[in-house]
Amino acid sequence: xxxxxxxxxxxxxxxxxxxxxxxxxDWAVKLTLLWWGAGYARRKQFVKALIMTALEAGxxxxxxxxxxxxxxxxxxxxxxxxxxxxxxxxxxxxWNDYDNSFLILLFSLFSFVVWAAAIVVWMRNxxxxxxxxxxxxxxxxxNSFPEDLRTYLDEKFHVTLLSLPVLGVVVFTIIPILLLIxxxxxxxxxxHMPPTNLFSxxxxxxxxxxxxxxxxxxxxxxxxxVLGWTLVWALFSTLTTYxxxxxxxxxxxxxxxxxxxxxxxxFMVTIAVPQxxxxxxxxxxxxxxxxxxxxxxxxxxxxxxxxxxxxxTSYIPFLSANGWAHVMIILINIWIxxxxxxxxxxxxxxxxxxxxxxxxxxxxxxxxxxFRHITMPYMLFVTGPALVTDFxxxxxxxxxxxxxxxxxxxxxxxxxxxxxxxxxxxxTTWLFTLTQDYYxxxxxxxxxxMIFVICAVFTLIAFNFMIRGDKEEGYQ
Amino acid sequence: MKMKKILALVLAAVMALALVACGGSxxxxxxxxxxxxxxxxxxxxxxxxxxxxxxxSGGAAGETISLTxxxxxxxxxxxxxxxxxxxAAYSDQTFDIKIGVESESTAxxxxxxxxxxxxxxxxxxxxxxxxxxxxxxxxxxxxxxxxVLQNYAGxxxxxxxxxxxxxxxxxxxxxDTLYAFPMGGGNNYFLYYDSTRVTDEQAQxxxxxxxxxxxxxxxxxxxLNSGWYNASFFLGAGFTTALNADGSTVVDWNGTSSxxxxxxxxxxxxxxxxxxxxxxxIADGDIxxxxxxxxxxxxxxxxxxxxxxxxxxxxxxxxAKLPTFTCAGQQVQMGCFSGGKLIGVNAYAKNxxxxxxxxxxxxxxxxxxxxxxxxxxxxxxxxxxxxxAVEANVAxxxxxxxxxxxxxxxxxxxxxxxxxxxxxxxAQGTIASDDASIQAxxxxxxxxxxxxxx
Numbered sequence: 031x032x033x034x035x036x037x038x039x040x041x042x043x044x045x046x047x048x049x050x051x052x053x054x055x056d057w058a059v060k061l062t063l064l065w066w067g068a069g070y071a072r073r074k075q076f077v078k079a080l081i082m083t084a085l086e087a088g089x090x091x092x093x094x095x096x097x098x099x100x101x102x103x104x105x106x107x108x109x110x111x112x113x114x115x116x117x118x119x120x121x122x123x124x125w126n127d128y129d130n131s132f133l134i135l136l137f138s139l140f141s142f143v144v145w146a147a148a149i150v151v152w153m154r155n156x157x158x159x160x161x162x163x164x165x166x167x168x169x170x171x172x173n174s175f176p177e178d179l180r181t182y183l184d185e186k187f188h189v190t191l192l193s194l195p196v197l198g199v200v201v202f203t204i205i206p207i208l209l210l211i212x213x214x215x216x217x218x219x220x221x222h223m224p225p226t227n228l229f230s231x232x233x234x235x236x237x238x239x240x241x242x243x244x245x246x247x248x249x250x251x252x253x254x255x256v257l258g259w260t261l262v263w264a265l266f267s268t269l270t271t272y273x274x275x276x277x278x279x280x281x282x283x284x285x286x287x288x289x290x291x292x293x294x295x296x297f298m299v300t301i302a303v304p305q306x307x308x309x310x311x312x313x314x315x316x317x318x319x320x321x322x323x324x325x326x327x328x329x330x331x332x333x334x335x336x337x338x339x340x341x342x343t344s345y346i347p348f349l350s351a352n353g354w355a356h357v358m359i360i361l362i363n364i365w366i367x368x369x370x371x372x373x374x375x376x377x378x379x380x381x382x383x384x385x386x387x388x389x390x391x392x393x394x395x396x397x398x399x400x401f402r403h404i405t406m407p408y409m410l411f412v413t414g415p416a417l418v419t420d421f422x423x424x425x426x427x428x429x430x431x432x433x434x435x436x437x438x439x440x441x442x443x444x445x446x447x448x449x450x451x452x453x454x455x456x457x458t459t460w461l462f463t464l465t466q467d468y469y470x471x472x473x474x475x476x477x478x479x480m481i482f483v484i485c486a487v488f489t490l491i492a493f494n495f496m497i498r499g500d501k502e503e504g505y506q
Numbered sequence: 507m508k509m510k511k512i513l514a515l516v517l518a519a520v521m522a523l524a525l526v527a528c529g530g531s532x533x534x535x536x537x538x539x540x541x542x543x544x545x546x547x548x549x550x551x552x553x554x555x556x557x558x559x560x561x562x563s564g565g566a567a568g569e570t571i572s573l574t575x576x577x578x579x580x581x582x583x584x585x586x587x588x589x590x591x592x593x594a595a596y597s598d599q600t601f602d603i604k605i606g607v608e609s610e611s612t613a614x615x616x617x618x619x620x621x622x623x624x625x626x627x628x629x630x631x632x633x634x635x636x637x638x639x640x641x642x643x644x645x646x647x648x649x650x651x652x653x654v655l656q657n658y659a660g661x662x663x664x665x666x667x668x669x670x671x672x673x674x675x676x677x678x679x680x681x682d683t684l685y686a687f688p689m690g691g692g693n694n695y696f697l698y699y700d701s702t703r704v705t706d707e708q709a710q711x712x713x714x715x716x717x718x719x720x721x722x723x724x725x726x727x728x729x730l731n732s733g734w735y736n737a738s739f740f741l742g743a744g745f746t747t748a749l750n751a752d753g754s755t756v757v758d759w760n761g762t763s764s765x766x767x768x769x770x771x772x773x774x775x776x777x778x779x780x781x782x783x784x785x786x787x788i789a790d791g792d793i794x795x796x797x798x799x800x801x802x803x804x805x806x807x808x809x810x811x812x813x814x815x816x817x818x819x820x821x822x823x824x825x826a827k828l829p830t831f832t833c834a835g836q837q838v839q840m841g842c843f844s845g846g847k848l849i850g851v852n853a854y855a856k857n858x859x860x861x862x863x864x865x866x867x868x869x870x871x872x873x874x875x876x877x878x879x880x881x882x883x884x885x886x887x888x889x890x891x892x893x894x895a896v897e898a899n900v901a902x903x904x905x906x907x908x909x910x911x912x913x914x915x916x917x918x919x920x921x922x923x924x925x926x927x928x929x930x931x932x933a934q935g936t937i938a939s940d941d942a943s944i945q946a947x948x949x950x951x952x953x954x955x956x957x958x959x960x
Contacts (some may be wrong), residue, residue, distance in 0.1 A: 111641070112854070116650040121571075121647075121859025220919060221753055221959055224620055225854070226642025248957070319791055319796055342935035344783055353936055374797030437791050440731040440930035444947070447927030448920075468919055469618060 048153045052161035062159045066152065069159025073166060074414040077175040083284055084157060089148045097141035104138040107216065108228045123290060133222045137214070139208055187255045216474035223469060236476045249473065252449035252460075257484075259356070260456045263342065263431075264424040267363045272417060276409060277369020279379055280401075282372075294376075305366060309433035312362050317438055323348070324470045349438045354454050359454065364431050378412050385498035418492040420464070422485045435459075457481050570600045571860050575868075576608035576616075576628040578764070584880045585868075592867045596658070603864070604808055607740055610847055617643050617852070626855035626866045630686075631693055632677040632846045633734070633915055639685055645851040645858055647684040654859045659866055671872065674846045674886035676914050686850035687869040690877065691891075692808070692884025692905040693845030695735065697803035697829060698797075698815040704821035709824070712779055712831040715804050719784035724803035727786040727796055730776075731932040733917070733925025734843060735790075735806065739776050741841030742834060743767040747917050753959040755918040760948035767834050770944045776932050777831035777939055787933035790926070808845075808883060812901035825904035844912025846886055917955075924954030 051059060058072035066086040067079035097496055099178040101107070108129025110367050115124050120367025165172055166474045173181070182190045187245075216222075222229035235479045278297070300308065315321050323345045326332045341351075360385045382405065390400050431454060441452040451460050451469055461477045577585045582605065589603050606625060608616055614634035617624040621643045630638070638644045645651070652663040665686065667675050674688035699709045703722040708714030714727075719726040729735040730819045737747070744763035748756040779785055788796050793807045797814045805815070806828065816823045828840035849869050855861040867873065874885040875893065884902040885891045896902060928951045931937050937947045 076634070116654075116858060118650060118653065118859075122856055123854075123858040135727045219959075220640065221635070223618065223641045248954075279571065319792065319799070319801055341935070344786070347934065349788070350930075438789055440789075441923075441927045442926055442931040442934060442936045443952040444924060444931075444954055446931065448957055450923050466615070 035157065035164070044153070047157045053159045055156070055160045055399075056163055059156060059160050059163055062156050063152075066155055069156075069162060070432075073159075073162045073172055075162070075172070075175060078178070080234070089144070092144060093141075096137070100134045100137040101141050103134045107230050107337075108134050111228065112225055125393060129228060130223065131216075133230045134216070135212055137210060139313060140213065143205060143208075157314055180317060210475050210478050213471055214479055216472055218471040218475075219473070220469040225274075232472075236472045240473070240476050240480070248445050248449040251445050252451040253477075253480075255446060255453065255478075256451050256455050256457055256460050259453060260425055263356075263360070263427075263456065264421050266360050267367065267424045267427065267430075268417065268421045269366030270360060270364045272413075272420070273369045274368040275373075275404075276375045278368055278372040280405075281377040283379060284375070294372075296404045297372060300366060300369050306433055306434070308366060309362070309430060313349060313434050313438055316358060316362075318343075318347065318350055320346045320348075322346070349434060350440065352442065355435060355439050357455050359430065359434055362434060366430070374413065374416065377411065378409055381412075382408055407431070415493070418489060421492070425485055425488075426458050426481065427456065428462065431456050431459050432462065547557055555783040557725070572602040572604070572629060573855075573857055573861055574604045574606060574625040574865055575864065576606045576613065577606045578610050578624040578629060579820040580881060581629070581877075582607065584877060585718045588868055588873050588876065590863075591872075592864055595867065596863070599860075601860075609930045610688050614638055615944065622854045623854065623855075624699050624851050625855065627868070628852070629689060629849050629850060629879050630846060631844070632848055634750060635678065635685060635848065635850075636753075636916070637919065638850065639680055641648055642853055644685045645852075645853045645855065645862070647851070647862065651859075651862050653861055655866060658863050660850050660857075661866075666866065669888060670886045671888055671891065673844050673909055673912065677844065678848050680758045686848035687865050688846055688886035689849045689869045690847040690883045690887045691844075691872065691909065692902055693847055694842045694905055694908055695738075695806050695827050695828070695902075696708050696842075696904040697804060697806055698811065698819070698901075698904075699824055699826070700819040700822040701824040702819075706824070709804065709828070710829055711837060712829050715829055716782045716784040721780075724784075724833070725786035725790045726784055727793070727799055727802040727805040729793060729806070730780065730787045730929035730955040731924045731926050732929060733791040736776070736916075736925060736929040736932070738828060738832075738840040738842045739771070739772050739831065741843070741913055742828075742831070742911065743772045743836050744832050745769070745772070747915075747921070749916040749918050752919045753920075754957070755921045755955050757917075757921075757952055759943065760952045764837075767838065769948045770941050771834040771945045773932065773937070773948065774939065775831050775838070777935070777937070779831065780932050780935060784847070809882075809905055814899075818858070818928050823900065825900045827904060827907040839911055841911045841913060842908055843908050843915035845915070847883070918959065920959060921955050923950050927954075 034066045035050060052063065054288045055062075055069075056072075061068035065083070067081075067083035069075070070079035108131045110126065110129045115126055123345075140163070161171060185253060215231055216228040216229050216234060217232045217235075221227065239249045240253050242253075249325050281287060282294055287293065314349060323332070326346055328338035332341075332344070332346055336344075337348060341347065343351075347354050348358050386404050387400065390404055395403070435452070435454045439452055441447050441455050446452060450463055450470075455463070457477055458481065461474045464474040464477070536917075546760045575589065585605050589605065593601050593603070606627070608628060610631045612630050613628050613630035614637050617628065617638065619642065621687050622644070635644070655666070657669050666687065670688040671691060674691045675684070676685040677897065678684055678688055690856065697715075698711060699715070701709075703724065704715060704718040708716060708718045709947075715726045716833065740759050740763075744765035745757070745759050746764075746769060750756060759772075762768045767919065780787065786796070786802060786804070793805060794814050795810055796802055797805055797807070797811060797818050800818055802818075805811075809813070810883050815825070817884040830837040831841045832838075849863050849865045851858065851861045868888075871887045877883050878890065878893070878896055880884055882899060882902075884899075884905055890896065891906075928947070931947065937943055
């Protein structure tokens with residue numbers, strides 16, 4: 031081991047620096063392991079010493095005053111049921127000191143995160159103190175506190191900028207995700223709702239139910255069906271709007287179309303209206319007693335479809351029957367999604383390399399050949415990553431499905447109904463129903479994890495496939 | 507360069523602030539549990555002091571008793587009046603009563619999200635009582651609370667039970683314990699019809715109603731894709747439902763009922779109705795729209811649609827109990843889940859004694875009369891219901907007539923989706939009409955409803 035600190039970044043560098051600091055540091059550095067401010071005090075950086083001591087005291091206070099109320103119960107998630115007695119003299123209820131499984135889970139997790147951060151700070155602190163020692167031994171200048179502060183506006187400015195967003199991400203994104211993952215291993219559902227009831231760890235049982243085992247075999251069946259439709263929907267909704275958008279922009283760019291700006295503006299109007307308004311309107315138009323059904327009945331279409339046996343009801347089940355609803359959802363999504371894609375495609379087409387189009391024209395290529403060999407490869411090259419993002423976004427496209435089918439579509443498949451799922455449900459809308467209507471948080475968490483895995487796997491594969499380094503040359 | 511950095515810093519600070527602000531609300535709700543706990547502790551300390559001083563009755567003298575109350579949006583003005591009367595009735599105490607808006611039909615969802623943060627006293631529809639009890643959200647009105655009522659309100663639990671109709675008391679009672687105060691009855695469904703197009707006699711049977719609808723070129727509407735509505739066929743034929751302690755449901759619809767009718771025969775009766783061109787299956791929650799749109803000449807709905815039906819049917823506005831349907835060669839009267847509005851007390855209410863007294867006050871005879879006058883809601887109080895004005899109300903009379911065929915709704919959470927799907931299958935005609943197919947569909951329905959919870 032050498033005296034100086036390695037410049038290697040990454041985890042191994044971090045740990046080897048810590049090891050060097052502990053081994054080679056003087057008594058002040060070693061004391062810093064126990065008293066965080068020791069090293070700074072030795073180098074007369076008293077403000078820093080004070081801050082680190084306060085931080086250490088804060089962590090210790092947090093541990094004993096807060097974390098120890100919850101973390102010891104993390105293994106069982108609580109054992110004391112709520113009980114109350116009524117006090118006639120005060121007209122008030124009095125409770126025992128009962129456990130709340132959810133708070134135990136949440137605050138234990140929070141404590142783990144705080145402790146992990148504290149360990150990182152502790153290790154870095156030792157390294158920093160050792161660095162001070164090296165500087166002092168080499169006779170170099172040791173920063174004063176105002177000088178240190180100033181570095182956060184200069185060479186360490188990125189740290190200043192990023193610290194608050196990172197803190198926000200940890201508190202409001204990482205902790206909830208970790209919580210969701212933990213809930214997937216518990217039996218947190220309507221029969222085990224805090225504060226009255228406790229829930230506990232059940233291992234992999236929920237995952238077993240989702241894949242067809244366990245007491246609710248219907249979950250496995252419903253999961254396969256819902257996953258299938260989710261992927262079909264994501265594929266079709268992405269492709270139809272993408273292709274539709276390109277054709278629409280090609281059409282509007284064509285010289286044969288008069289007043290292209292007028293048409294373009296008209297199509298943009300669908301974007302101007304908030305999506306949920308258009309979706310709810312569409313749902314009402316196509317409902318069983320909606321205006322489309324009235325029109326179809328008046329012109330005799332309903333009767334005709336009945337006669338040829340396509341429908342058995344006195345209305346056309348646009349959004350309320352299996353098959354019909356799937357097609358209608360994709361069609362309505364085209365209407366809503368194409369203008370966005372048109373906007374993107376128009377932007378890309380305007381940047382189409384003019385020299386290539388020119389030479390193609392001189393070489394006598396027809397419009398189809400130009401499209402097939404120049405326009406489309408260019409579009410795919412530029413919009414490929416966006417296409418992948420769109421696909422993943424559509425896997426989680428809650429709005430379209432929920433707003434179009436809620437209260438309208440009822441499954442006629444008993445096995446689906448028994449798992450509280452519908453044929454038109456995406457994984458996300460199913461998750462929503464399970465939490466919102468059935469308080470089935472454990473299964474919802476498992477599905478949430480599955481969505482994450484599916485999206486992550488798909489994104490990795492697609493990005494590796496689409497944006498390989500040689501793609502650019504391929505296009506050239 | 508410097509300017510840019512300062513700008514970037516300001517932006518970062520704004521972003522961080524936004525993050526903190528966004529998180530703030532989440533944080534609050536997360537903390538409310540623990541802060542509630544702290545408040546409880548301090549309350550406990552006070553109560554300790556209070557018990558040492560036998561002279562203070564109902565809390566330390568001069569202490570403000572804070573309560574929160576949730577009621578329907580349309581009830582807000584009424585609740586303000588009633589709360590003022592409550593304060594006047596107990597004028598020796600200081601109250602701080604906050605009134606919030608929470609629909610009676612969705613109260614359960616909000617309460618179960620965070621019971622400790624929910625209101626002390628809340629109104630809800632009776633179909634939520636089993637979920638609320640299972641989650642431990644309702645304070646049982648028994649023992650000590652009986653004593654509270656006797657000491658302060660001057661009436662015992664038995665007085666309250668006998669003052670309200672037996673049917674509405676049954677709605678609020680589980681295992682011989684009263685879990686909420688009946689506020690109103692009439693939360694069931696019955697038949698509205700336009701007597702200019704449907705005769706009173708035709709309104710007695712489905713056959714007559716469909717005949718009239720076809721003759722008038724209109725429709726007879728009913729929601730089939732809801733377990734709440736479509737159970738009426740099975741209940742009428744003598745089938746039952748029951749709720750197990752673990753939250754699972756028991757149904758016998760794939761067998762033979764106490765009246766000797768098989769489930770298959772009931773379904774055949776339903777299929778005959780659904781296949782009639784005069785029948786309009788209405789999506790759950792879409793009934794008011796269909797009435798307003800003038801698409802129906804008769805429809806099955808509840809008192810909440812009285813105004814819409816009155817407007818749509820004009821002079822012909824009439825209401826009656828549910829019709830009979832043809833089943834196994836006989837006319838079978840449709841049943842229903844009887845329903846009512848209740849006011850419950852949060853089991854985690856701090857001032858539970860006063861919360862019980864407030865709930866009692868909001869449901870006593872005078873309050874129910876006031877509620878009828880303001881909102882035309884059917885009273886559950888026997889004296890209030892005997893008022894001539896109440897008896898003259900067409901919708902309430904029909905609701906009461908149907909209640910004679912009602913049963914207490916006792917189904918668990920697993921009941922609703924399978925039953926909803928089953929109704930939709932009948933509405934769309936996807937079940938073949940031969941006995942074996944129907945039996946298979948019924949078996950699958952029963953399997954779904956009776957599945958273990960979890």
